[in-house]
Structure formats: C-alpha cells, structure tokens
Amino acid sequence: xxxxxxxxxxxxxxxxxxxxxxxxxxxxxxxxxxxxxxxxxxxxxxxxxxxxxxxxxxxxxxxxxxxxxxxxxxxxxxxxxxxxxxxxxxxxxxxxxxxxxxxxxxxxxxxxxxxxxxxxxxxxxxxxxxxxxxxxxxxxxxxxxx
Amino acid sequence: xxxxxxxxxxxxxxxxxxxxxxxxxxxxxxxxxxxxxxxxxxxxxxxxxxxxxxxxxxxxxxxxxxxxxxxxxxxxxxxxxxxxxxxxxxxxxxxxxxxxxxxxxxxxxxxxxxxxxxxxxxxxxxxxxxxxxxxxxxxxxxxxxxxxxxxxxxxxxxxxxxxxxxxxxxxxxxxxxxxxxxxxxxxxxxxxxxxxxxxxxxxxxxxxxxxxxxxxxxxxxxxxxxxxxxxxxxxxxxxxxxx
Numbered sequence: 147x148x149x150x151x152x153x154x155x156x157x158x159x160x161x162x163x164x165x166x167x168x169x170x171x172x173x174x175x176x177x178x179x180x181x182x183x184x185x186x187x188x189x190x191x192x193x194x195x196x197x198x199x200x201x202x203x204x205x206x207x208x209x210x211x212x213x214x215x216x217x218x219x220x221x222x223x224x225x226x227x228x229x230x231x232x233x234x235x236x237x238x239x240x241x242x243x244x245x246x247x248x249x250x251x252x253x254x255x256x257x258x259x260x261x262x263x264x265x266x267x268x269x270x271x272x273x274x275x276x277x278x279x280x281x282x283x284x285x286x287x288x289x290x291x292x
Numbered sequence: 293x294x295x296x297x298x299x300x301x302x303x304x305x306x307x308x309x310x311x312x313x314x315x316x317x318x319x320x321x322x323x324x325x326x327x328x329x330x331x332x333x334x335x336x337x338x339x340x341x342x343x344x345x346x347x348x349x350x351x352x353x354x355x356x357x358x359x360x361x362x363x364x365x366x367x368x369x370x371x372x373x374x375x376x377x378x379x380x381x382x383x384x385x386x387x388x389x390x391x392x393x394x395x396x397x398x399x400x401x402x403x404x405x406x407x408x409x410x411x412x413x414x415x416x417x418x419x420x421x422x423x424x425x426x427x428x429x430x431x432x433x434x435x436x437x438x439x440x441x442x443x444x445x446x447x448x449x450x451x452x453x454x455x456x457x458x459x460x461x462x463x464x465x466x467x468x469x470x471x472x473x474x475x476x477x478x479x480x481x482x483x484x485x486x487x488x489x490x491x492x493x494x495x496x497x498x499x500x501x502x503x504x505x506x507x508x509x510x511x512x513x514x515x516x517x518x519x520x521x522x523x524x525x526x527x528x529x530x531x532x533x534x535x
Contacts, residue, residue, distance in 0.1 A: 172462070271476075280339075
C-alpha cells in the first residue's frame, strides 16, 4: 500500500471505532440525556417512591389552571394524552406558560400524587407565524367556508 | 482551471490579499438587509411577540458554529491524507470564528430563553452539546498553540478536531433523539419550513452575511499565518513587499 492509502485506511478505521464508541456511550447514558419524562414514563417508573427531584414534561391540560387568590400558588394538570399528573407551584410562571401548550416542571411528588414543582419552564414549539395567520388556523371550523 | 492551483500558500496568497475587502462588503450589505427584514418586514410572532426576533442572530450563528466545525474537519481530513500544509492553516484560521459563532449562539440563546422558557440556561441535550462545541473549539485552538513543532501541531490538532466532529450530529439531532427543552428545527431539508416567508428571508440574509464574514475573517487570519509560517520561504522573500 502507498503511504497515502495507508493513511486513508487508518483514518477510516479510527473514525469508525471512535464513532461506535461514542454511539455506545450515548446509548448507555440515554436515561441521563433526556431533559424530562412524560407523565406516562413517570408513572411507569414509580418515581413517587423516591423523593428525588425529577422533571416532568407535557402539555398543560386546557381549563385545568387554577390560581389561589391569596398568593401566587397555581395548580394545573400536565398530560401526554395518555396519563395526567396534577402539579402545584408557587411562584411566577413564564410568559409563555399557556393552557394547551408545552411545559417542563421540576420538583418532587408529595402525598396524594400531587407533584410539587419548584421550577416551571415553558416549552414552546418550532412554529412561527403572524398573529393573523394563527387566528385563521386556530379558528374552530365553521362548516364549509370554502 | 486546475483544481490544485490554489493548494499551495504561494499561489493562494495573492488572492488572499485582495479578496477580503469585497467579501466583507458583501457580508455587511447582507447584514443590513437582514436586519431590515428582521426588524421591519418580518411580522410579530403569534406566541412570542417581538422577542422571537433574536432568531435572526441566533439561528445563523448556531448554523455557522456547526458548519464551520464541519469545514475544519474537512480541511483536517484533506491535510492528513494529502499532507498539504495549507489545509491545516485553513482549518486553524477558521477555529476562532467558529468559537465566536458558538458564543453568539449560546449568548443569544440565553437572552431568548429567559423571557420565553423562563430560564437563562438548562442542561438539556441541545444546550449542553453546543457548550461542548465551544470547548472543542477552545481545545483545538489552545492545543495548536501549545505544540511548538508545526507539523506535529497540525497533525495532533487535526485528530482532535476529527474526534470532536462526532458532536456535530449530536447537536443537530439532539432535539429529535432526546426530550429537550429546546424546540425542534423550524427549518430543515426534509420538511416545509414552519415559519412565515419573510421570517425565513431574514434568517437567509443573515446567514449569508455570517457566512461571508466567516470567510473574510478566516482569510485574514490565514494570510497572517502564511506570512508567519513561510517567512523564510523563497517565494515570500522574493516578493519583497510587493504584496
């Protein structure tokens, strides 16, 4: 083999080895790479038995947000359309916290299956459009308007 | 034209001396157009209001941070295979610009994250892998400075750059592979863009501007490193200040 071919072969073999090593590492640590768990994953894993902090992500159930009038405590439900978890949080919600939109809450389970959050983050989607377009898209369909 | 015409410092150098100002001019013009479209043409977003407009800096810089790393990996690969010293110089000249783009992406991301998500920073897969990219850039730059023997420096940093290259698909696909706080891609090769056309135009103009800036800035650096490295070479001495 010419020196150049030798170098190409060496580089190719090294790349394959390094890539596969990293793929294996990423797969093994998959659990730690997810930023949050869905309600279903949390219920399957029985996190409530431990008292460690976890992050729960999902959609805020429409019409589930209740604010206490005396302080800033809010309670709402987070769903992945299969399972729903009740969350309570005392503090200021991010601007983009909306019913029917994504949210990631960090906290732990208290008694009676209530998830007590100490941080609420809004997870917005990747769609950007002017309000007029959004209005048209979100308008409930009124028969055949075509 | 022979593909190899510009593969040696001697033949590439004259081009470098005049091409930078026009490239930077193009970059500035696209930047002005991009900022105009971003602020005055693109509509308000239905969810985020005006705050989303940081996208016109954030997305182009994030793209460039990943793209420039791929270009570095490409030149390192070429350098290792063909033993061309200009390839390594090219790779090293790109690195500081790549690091700057990464910092801009992280910084504007933090500025955007606070009002929308409610936090400056989270350790999710997208943000963490982008931070790792910044450290890879720094490591690549510092390792190159630390090794005195030029040939050794070129080769070892090239290997580091190529190993770090695995991080690029991790950054790009992190939002698909794992649950992240960062949203998915709005613009991809495989799906229709999920944004209004004028927003797309703004991002496109800014991307061209950043791209041209990256070419211009790295050419400046490349010119300096050719002068430093080839100062004893005959061709440069013969030129006798005519460049």
